[in-house]
Amino acid sequence: MPASIKRIKEHMCEECGRSFSDKSNLRRHIAAVHKKIKEHNCGECDKSFGKKQTLMKHIDTVHLKIEDQKCGECGKSFGHKKDLMKHIDTVHLELKEHMCEECGKSFGQKSNLNKHIAAVHKKIKDHKCFECGKSFGEKSNLMRHIDLVHLKLKEHVCKQCGKSFGRKSNLDKHITTVHEKIKDHKCEECGTASLKNLRIVAPERVRLGDSVLLTCSYDLEDAQLYAIKWYFEDEEFYRYVPKKEPSHDTFSVRSIQVNVSGSNMHDVTLVNVRRKHTGRYKCEVSEDQPRYDTKLQEADMFVVDVPDTEPRIMVEKQRLAEGETLRANCTSGASRPAANITWSLNGKLLDNRRMKYNTRTQTLLTATGEDGRQRTRSWLTVDTQGLFEDYRIRLRCFAQIQPVYKVSTSLDVRQDGPYVASPHSHQSSGSSSIVIATSPWPREAAIAAAALVLASSLMTPTR
Numbered sequence: 001m002p003a004s005i006k007r008i009k010e011h012m013c014e015e016c017g018r019s020f021s022d023k024s025n026l027r028r029h030i031a032a033v034h035k036k037i038k039e040h041n042c043g044e045c046d047k048s049f050g051k052k053q054t055l056m057k058h059i060d061t062v063h064l065k066i067e068d069q070k071c072g073e074c075g076k077s078f079g080h081k082k083d084l085m086k087h088i089d090t091v092h093l094e095l096k097e098h099m100c101e102e103c104g105k106s107f108g109q110k111s112n113l114n115k116h117i118a119a120v121h122k123k124i125k126d127h128k129c130f131e132c133g134k135s136f137g138e139k140s141n142l143m144r145h146i147d148l149v150h151l152k153l154k155e156h157v158c159k160q161c162g163k164s165f166g167r168k169s170n171l172d173k174h175i176t177t178v179h180e181k182i183k184d185h186k187c188e189e190c191g192t193a194s195l196k197n198l199r200i201v202a203p204e205r206v207r208l209g210d211s212v213l214l215t216c217s218y219d220l221e222d223a224q225l226y227a228i229k230w231y232f233e234d235e236e237f238y239r240y241v242p243k244k245e246p247s248h249d250t251f252s253v254r255s256i257q258v259n260v261s262g263s264n265m266h267d268v269t270l271v272n273v274r275r276k277h278t279g280r281y282k283c284e285v286s287e288d289q290p291r292y293d294t295k296l297q298e299a300d301m302f303v304v305d306v307p308d309t310e311p312r313i314m315v316e317k318q319r320l321a322e323g324e325t326l327r328a329n330c331t332s333g334a335s336r337p338a339a340n341i342t343w344s345l346n347g348k349l350l351d352n353r354r355m356k357y358n359t360r361t362q363t364l365l366t367a368t369g370e371d372g373r374q375r376t377r378s379w380l381t382v383d384t385q386g387l388f389e390d391y392r393i394r395l396r397c398f399a400q401i402q403p404v405y406k407v408s409t410s411l412d413v414r415q416d417g418p419y420v421a422s423p424h425s426h427q428s429s430g431s432s433s434i435v436i437a438t439s440p441w442p443r444e445a446a447i448a449a450a451a452l453v454l455a456s457s458l459m460t461p462t463r
Helices: 023-034 052-063 081-092 110-121 139-150 168-179 441-460
Strands: 196-201 205-207 211-221 223-231 235-240 248-250 257-259 267-271 279-287 294-303 312-315 325-333 339-343 357-365 376-381 392-401 405-415 425-428 430-434
Touching: 110 257, 110 294, 139 248, 139 279, 139 294, 168 405, 196 205, 196 312, 211 279, 211 294, 267 325, 312 392, 376 392
Parallel strands: 205 294
Antiparallel strands: 196 211, 211 267, 223 235, 223 279, 235 248, 257 267, 279 294, 312 325, 325 376, 339 392, 357 376, 392 405, 425 430
């Protein structure tokens, strides 16, 4: 058959109408597409596919990280051609054919439109943070929240001074204001900016139910304050305007309670903070006319749910011979986040120069699990050689969540034997008897004491 002549596709799928030139291809199509039979398994991740070529493409792109589809505009590479075409349409051609009927915003991909509708208009937030309980409409926003707020990741580094930032926008702002000395809020009359040295002071961690003082310091030079506004995430909850009467306003945001009498042009006092108040706080300062220069600073705060019980120590044996291995574990009370556990022996922290020991720590979910609280358990093994003081080792376990919580508990492990005779006796009916007491004296002292008691009984005259 000449190469230029195409084969006739006479085998048609009754389900979808697609035609195939070979009956075997039609059977494979029906099995993979309509019957969902996936007999080609990936040995790396156990994922299954209906077609062998789809499996091979999966291995190349996912496991071997082969990206052979390169964009001619920017050089970015992709594993699938469809991803490359999607990239070109949305990034370079800026095609946004999927429009939201609610607000008119357009998207390059229908999946992004669906996410937008669910998160923005339907207020569906099914991606919940396990640490603080905050919910998000998109998984990417949840992951960004975890990285910035809980893991404190700051991957955007300034090449000029080395300072790190969690968001690229903050890095860009830092470069323009600090290194390039660009002040984009200037007076149209004189060209100067008065508002300087804006700084927010907020504790990184506070206890659940405590009161918290947030402070915003700034220098207005010769200008007057127009307003200071406080935000939790992006929602305003307190405003102070000195020229208004009254000068303060509070807004209902996630049940935040503001002590107005303890709040002013620099400070805002929160009372009875709850778990859901973990997050980012911002203060925005505006100077009065004619400049109306405005600046904003932000800081993160985590509300700690401290344990309501003391840590508990358990030992394998409460009496040990010197040189025997001491095995113990300590479990903290349930908290969020989990407490950090450390040990001391006889009032001194563990030290490899003075003792042979090993520790292992594990974080455990509480029985309920859903409340986000965790326990910490630490296992300790110690060689007791030379560690007994006054025939005991005092174990102490510290459970700590810096800087708001630190509690400890202790337990004594006693030295076991050898037991010696107590150096006293009594006589009855003309005969002597030795009273034996179990006192863990050293072996040499035991022998000397026994000899002394025996000699004393022999030297006592009989009446």
